[in-house]
Amino acid sequence: MPNLPIEDRFKISPFLVFYMITSMQIGIGVLGYQRLIAQYANEDAWISVLIAGSLIHIIVWMMYKIMETVDGDLVTAHIYVAGNFIGKLLSTFFVFYFFTYSLTILRSYLEVIQVWMFPTMSIFWFTLAYLLLCIYIIYGGFRTVVGIAFFGIVLPAYLFLIFGFNLKFANFEHLLPILDNSFKDILLGSYHMSLTFIGFEIVLFFYPFIKNPQKSKKWAHLAILTTTLLYTGLMMLTLSFFSEEQLRKSIWATLTMWKIVQMPFVERFEYIGIATWSLVILPNFCISLWVASRLLKRIFNLQQKKGVFLISITNLIVINFIDTREQVGLINDYTGKAGFIFTFLYIPLLLVMVLIVKKVKKK
Amino acid sequence: MKKLFFIPIFLMLFTTGCVPKSIIDDINIEAASAFDELEDDTFIGTVLIQEYLPDQSTENKTFTATANLRRDLLLNIQRQSSEPLHLGGLMVTIFGDKLADRGIIDFVDNYQRDPSIGARNFLATSSGSALQILKGEYGPRGNSDYLNNLIEHNMRYRDLPETNLHIFIRDYYTKGKDPYLPELRQINNKEVEISGLSLFKKDREVHVLPTEKMFFFKLLADRHSNGSFKVDLGIDKEAEIKSIASKRKIKLSKKYPSQVVIHIKIKGVIPEYTGDKITPQIVKEVEKALEKEVNKECLSLVKQFQEQGIDPIGFGFYHRKQIRGYDFKKWEEDYKRLTFKIKTDVNIVETGVVE
Numbered sequence: 001m002p003n004l005p006i007e008d009r010f011k012i013s014p015f016l017v018f019y020m021i022t023s024m025q026i027g028i029g030v031l032g033y034q035r036l037i038a039q040y041a042n043e044d045a046w047i048s049v050l051i052a053g054s055l056i057h058i059i060v061w062m063m064y065k066i067m068e069t070v071d072g073d074l075v076t077a078h079i080y081v082a083g084n085f086i087g088k089l090l091s092t093f094f095v096f097y098f099f100t101y102s103l104t105i106l107r108s109y110l111e112v113i114q115v116w117m118f119p120t121m122s123i124f125w126f127t128l129a130y131l132l133l134c135i136y137i138i139y140g141g142f143r144t145v146v147g148i149a150f151f152g153i154v155l156p157a158y159l160f161l162i163f164g165f166n167l168k169f170a171n172f173e174h175l176l177p178i179l180d181n182s183f184k185d186i187l188l189g190s191y192h193m194s195l196t197f198i199g200f201e202i203v204l205f206f207y208p209f210i211k212n213p214q215k216s217k218k219w220a221h222l223a224i225l226t227t228t229l230l231y232t233g234l235m236m237l238t239l240s241f242f243s244e245e246q247l248r249k250s251i252w253a254t255l256t257m258w259k260i261v262q263m264p265f266v267e268r269f270e271y272i273g274i275a276t277w278s279l280v281i282l283p284n285f286c287i288s289l290w291v292a293s294r295l296l297k298r299i300f301n302l303q304q305k306k307g308v309f310l311i312s313i314t315n316l317i318v319i320n321f322i323d324t325r326e327q328v329g330l331i332n333d334y335t336g337k338a339g340f341i342f343t344f345l346y347i348p349l350l351l352v353m354v355l356i357v358k359k360v361k362k363k
Numbered sequence: 364m365k366k367l368f369f370i371p372i373f374l375m376l377f378t379t380g381c382v383p384k385s386i387i388d389d390i391n392i393e394a395a396s397a398f399d400e401l402e403d404d405t406f407i408g409t410v411l412i413q414e415y416l417p418d419q420s421t422e423n424k425t426f427t428a429t430a431n432l433r434r435d436l437l438l439n440i441q442r443q444s445s446e447p448l449h450l451g452g453l454m455v456t457i458f459g460d461k462l463a464d465r466g467i468i469d470f471v472d473n474y475q476r477d478p479s480i481g482a483r484n485f486l487a488t489s490s491g492s493a494l495q496i497l498k499g500e501y502g503p504r505g506n507s508d509y510l511n512n513l514i515e516h517n518m519r520y521r522d523l524p525e526t527n528l529h530i531f532i533r534d535y536y537t538k539g540k541d542p543y544l545p546e547l548r549q550i551n552n553k554e555v556e557i558s559g560l561s562l563f564k565k566d567r568e569v570h571v572l573p574t575e576k577m578f579f580f581k582l583l584a585d586r587h588s589n590g591s592f593k594v595d596l597g598i599d600k601e602a603e604i605k606s607i608a609s610k611r612k613i614k615l616s617k618k619y620p621s622q623v624v625i626h627i628k629i630k631g632v633i634p635e636y637t638g639d640k641i642t643p644q645i646v647k648e649v650e651k652a653l654e655k656e657v658n659k660e661c662l663s664l665v666k667q668f669q670e671q672g673i674d675p676i677g678f679g680f681y682h683r684k685q686i687r688g689y690d691f692k693k694w695e696e697d698y699k700r701l702t703f704k705i706k707t708d709v710n711i712v713e714t715g716v717v718e
Contacts, residue, residue: 116478120383169529171586176684243537249475259482260529268451268481 006208012146014216021200021223023149023283028108028332029196030231031277034238034253041189042244043174044181046235048189052197053228055190059343060200060220062351067207069354074204075298081353088299094205095299097338098292099311101198104335105284106130107319109277111328116255116274127319130278131312134286138293138308142209145283145290152283156276160230162269163237165261170240194343195336196231199284200224201343205291391444392452394507397493398436398470399459405429406462408436409494410448413505421505425497451479454511456486457547459493460568468535468566475532482529485514488561488568490548499552510555514545517557522577522590524560535566538691539679543584546571564673579660582609582627583676594652596638602649603635604711613681620686622702623678625665627657632713641714650709657707665703674698 037045067073070080074094079087110123137144203220210216238253250256261269293307302310322328395411407429414422428439441448456474458467474480487510489496501509517523523545534542541563548558560572560580572580581588591605609629616622633641633649668675678701679694 118383173681173684177687180687243533245536245538246533249536255478256482259478259480262481262483268479270478 008211010142011209011211012143014210014212015219016146016150017203017210017216018219018223018226019150019153020146020202020206020287021220022227023152023280024199024202024287025197025223025227026153026230027199027281027284028105028112029336030234031112031254032250032252033193033196033231034235035247035250036192037189037235038239038244038247039189040185040192041181042185043176043239044179044186045189045239046175046232047179048186049193049232049235050228051186052190052193053224053231055344056197056200056224056228057221059347060203060224062347063201063204064213064217064220066347066351066354067204067213069358073207073298075295077204077350077354081350081357091295091299095292095295095311097342098288098295099314100331100335100338102285102288102292102311103315103318103322104331105281105288106315107322107328108332109281110319111325112252112255112274112277116252116270124316124320127316130285131316134282134289135308135312137282137286138290139305142206142290145286148286149283152279156280159273159276162258162261162273163234166237166241166257169260170237172236172240174240174243175236191340192336193231194340195332197227198336198339198343201339201347202287202291204347205294385447385449389446390449391446393448393450394452394505395455395457395497395510396453397457397459397489397497398462398467399493400461400465401429405431406436407494408440409497410437410440411497411506412444412448413507420503421508423497423500423506427494449479450477453480453484454507455514456484457493457496457510458486458488458544460488460490462493463488463561463563463568466566471528471532471535471566474528480528482527484528485511486526486528486531486544487514488544488546490546490558490571492549496547496549496555499549499555501553501555510547513555513557517545520589522574522581523557524577524581524584524588534675534677535563537677537680539674539681539683539694540677541565541673541675543572543675562668562671562673562675564671569673570671576660576664579657579664580675582606582611582629582657583625583661583664586611591634592653592656594649594656596645596648596652600638600645601636602633602638602645604631604649604653604709605634606631607712613676613678615681615685616704619702621697621700622704623665623681624704624706625661627661627705627707629653629657629707629709631709631711632715633711634715636714646711646714650711653709654707657709658705661705661707662703665705669698669701672698 034045037048041048066077070077075087075091078090081087082090106127110121110126113126114121137148200220200223207213234254238247238257241257242250242253247253255270255273258270258273259268263269266272289308289311292311293304296302296307296310297304322331391412393410394413397409397411399407401407407427409425409427412424412426414424416422426440426443428436428443430436430439437448456470458470471486474484496510497506499506514523518525524543526542526544531542531544534540543563544561545557546559546561547555549555557574559574560577561568562570562572578590578592581590588609589606591603594602594604596602606629609627611628612626614624614626616624631653633646638645665676672695679691679698682694682697683689683691
């Protein structure tokens with residue numbers, strides 16, 4: 001059962017990998033990552049973002065190397081390296097990883113709604129409605145999930161035009177002097193980009209679903225390049241829009257930037273922005289639910305439909321226990337750290353293991 | 364599967380009641396507010412709401428309350444209001460003279476924290492009572508619209524340097540720059556005017572710049588500005604110059620780091636001239652005269668700021684940004700020793716439709 005080849009009609013074109021990765025990366029982090037980075041790297045924060053982005057290109061290369069060598073997803077790689085039992089045990093951790101990921105995204109988004117729009121909104125009912133929507137999407141199959149990823153990027157793309165309003169108030173002299181902070185601080189800033197950048201690791205899980213995986217490589221790299229440039233640009237704009245200390249106080253700098261927007265037909269643009277953002281996090285949430293349930297299927301042979309249901313219900317219960325700003329901050333922090341460990345430490349380690357095992361098996 | 368599809372739709376329809384509604388006819392939208400200090404630690408505040416009448420005019424309504432804490436002010440005002448007060452429509456906030464002398468950051472900081480308040484709100488100070496300004500009657504569009512437009516068009520086309528809530532907070536938190544706000548004065552119950560520019564040291568008002576100097580201040584403070592100014596060319600000859608575009612650059616001189624060079628470029632037109640005829644020679648004369656005037660006035664302004672120890676132009680900021688590894692702790696000392704050089708280029712491009 002574990003290594004059944006995927007039928008062609010379930011597979012996706014290589015270029016869709018671009019939308020999968022960008023839509024998974026752009027999520028809740030982008031609303032407020034600026035403060036965390038600027039805390040360490042000050043006016044050089046945009047360099048931190050660039051560095052983090054370029055390092056991710058190497059990680060993506062490693063991911064593809066792993067998958068090509070074992071010709072399968074992460075579970076296959078684990079079984080290849082550590083055998084059936086331990087391999088599956090290792091993979092179980094990633095069910096938790098993606099469960100936490102989905103929880104973090106939804107709870108952080110709910111916090112934004114509660115703080116910016118409706119303080120009394122019920123977490124439970126919103127989550128229930130959102131989960132039903134996601135279950136419905138995932139029941140449509142992997143290709144539907146990819147479709148949502150596509151729309152999750154294309155439809156809200158107009159939001160980036162809105163930053164034109166901020167250009168008028170931007171003073172780019174805030175970026176000077178360049179490279180005035182120590183290299184260590186800049187790297188610390190890069191480290192804190194983890195939460196905003198993670199999401200690209202999903203390629204490890206849907207690799208068997210890609211038609212012509214060789215061709216998808218360039219799209220994966222293009223996706224990373226796009227998000228890196230986007231984040232860098234936004235970082236530069238944020239730094240020149242706020243003064244240092246003001247930025248340090250803004251938990252959601254991106255949303256605060258929308259407060260300056262003034263249009264004849266809408267007084268407060270944040271309301272439109274935040275509502276649109278539910279479309280941005282929809283693929284985030286769906287993909288992580290899909291990956292978690294897919295893993296359950298691969299490891300425990302649990303039917304994916306049941307797996308989705310199980311994870312959704314757990315989500316619905318656990319989300320009620322995260323109440324305050326501190327707790328939301330904490331879970332964001334943990335997810336960011338877990339993402340860092342997974343992508344920057346575990347993947348290189350796994351690659352080395354896979355290559356060693358390959359050599360041994362040849363003999 | 365089809366049945367499942369309807370569940371989210373039903374939920375979305377029926378869970379809308381989970382959030383309290385704010386129906387526009389059943390709330391009072393705060394349109395402007397004014398704060399002042401009564402005596403030690405007692406604040407007085409006025410909130411202006413506008414009721415839109417069926418004949419398309421507006422009625423100004425004010426509520427006034429006193430309190431010891433700023434937070435209590437709003438609570439006390441809520442008690443007078445027949446409908447719940449919402450802050451979302453706030454356009455102008457005026458701080459009284461006494462309060463501005465004492466510091467206003469507590470009030471402003473709270474605006475920043477509240478997500479329903481936009482960053483483009485105008486803040487202003489008043490000479491005299493801030494509360495009285497809101498209690499006047501300034502035309503059919505309502506007081507808050509009137510005050511808002513008064514400040515906005517003066518900022519966009521005239522001598523008032525650009526400020527709003529965002530810029531005030533940004534300048535306040537910038538190391539090496541002090542904020543400024545327009546000052547309003549009520550002439551009588553039906554008229555109000557911009558009477559100057561309040562300059563702050565951190566969040567305390569220390570000086571009010573008279574209106575004649577605002578043109579020069581705007582040249583110094585805004586990267587791009589426009590405004591108009593009158594030049595005297597001797598007996599019976601006066602020209603008004605309207606600057607249509609100006610740029611200013613602040614550089615620290617490379618040779619002497621304690622010298623600041625301010626380069627101002629003005630492109631202008633002459634809409635008004637009292638004299639016989641505008642010849643190219645007179646245009647030259649006007650250009651020269653304005654250059655001289657700008658150099659002189661701007662220099663006296665920056666010197667005055669230096670003496671007062673305030674920095675509304677942001678020389679400290681430029682020091683921090685243009686000198687690598689500048690130790691900002693030295694700034695207060697360095698500022699006292701700073702010298703200034705102002706270079707102005709005036710270019711008059713048009714002189715109106717008659718010769």
